[in-house]
Amino acid sequence: MLRVSADMMRLPSPPAHGAGSASYRRGERGQTLLEMAVCLLVLLTLLFGIMQAGFAAYSYHFIADAAREGARWAIVRGSACTGFGSACPASATDIQNYVKGLGFPGIDTTKMTVNVYCGPNASTPATPAGTCTAGNDDPGDLVLVQIVYQFPLALPLVPLNTINMHAQSQMTISQ
Secondary structure (H helix, E strand, O other): OOOOOHHHHOOOOOOOOOHHHHHHHHHHOOHHHHHHHHHHHHHHHHHHHHHHHHHHHHHHHHHHHHHHHHHHHHHOOOOOOOOOHHHOOOOHHHHHHHHHOOOOOOOOHHHEEEEEEEEOOOOOOOOOOOOOOOOOOOOOOEEEEEEEEEEEOOOOOOOOOEEEEEEEEEEEOOO
16 A cells, blocks of 8 residues: 655745745746736627627617517508698608607617518518508508618727618508
8 A cells, every 4th residue: 555645745835035036936027917918808808798799789679679669650650540640641751750760878870771661562672762652551551661770889809890780570551
């Protein structure tokens, strides 16, 4: 049987203060500073990345909600609506202005593109915005609101400037 004494289990200690101490620490000079810089770079990039992911999730939630709100606003302002004043019936420009006027904090509406399509085949839009006119906004026709938002990405060491976010909502005109 092999016996291990307490002296055999001890690790060697660094040299005592004095002449040998300087040679022991000479190779480690500045190492802590470099390790701290690398760790901070990784930590801050990760932290800002998490913050940007939160802002992106908020922005996507807003544009999805704005598309739904625009479609809801449009379905009650078709060719048969009464009682809403000048926004009855609503044109594509009215719907676009309504969506851009929702104004959630932190969202830049100048980076938002709103396209509106109306008619019996609005689920496959082949014409540009402005199709919500007489004959395309009857009860039973569809209204499709599409939003593209250019989310400004601000991450260190990432060359990508914007992310295009897309959302759409489609509903049937009721009035």
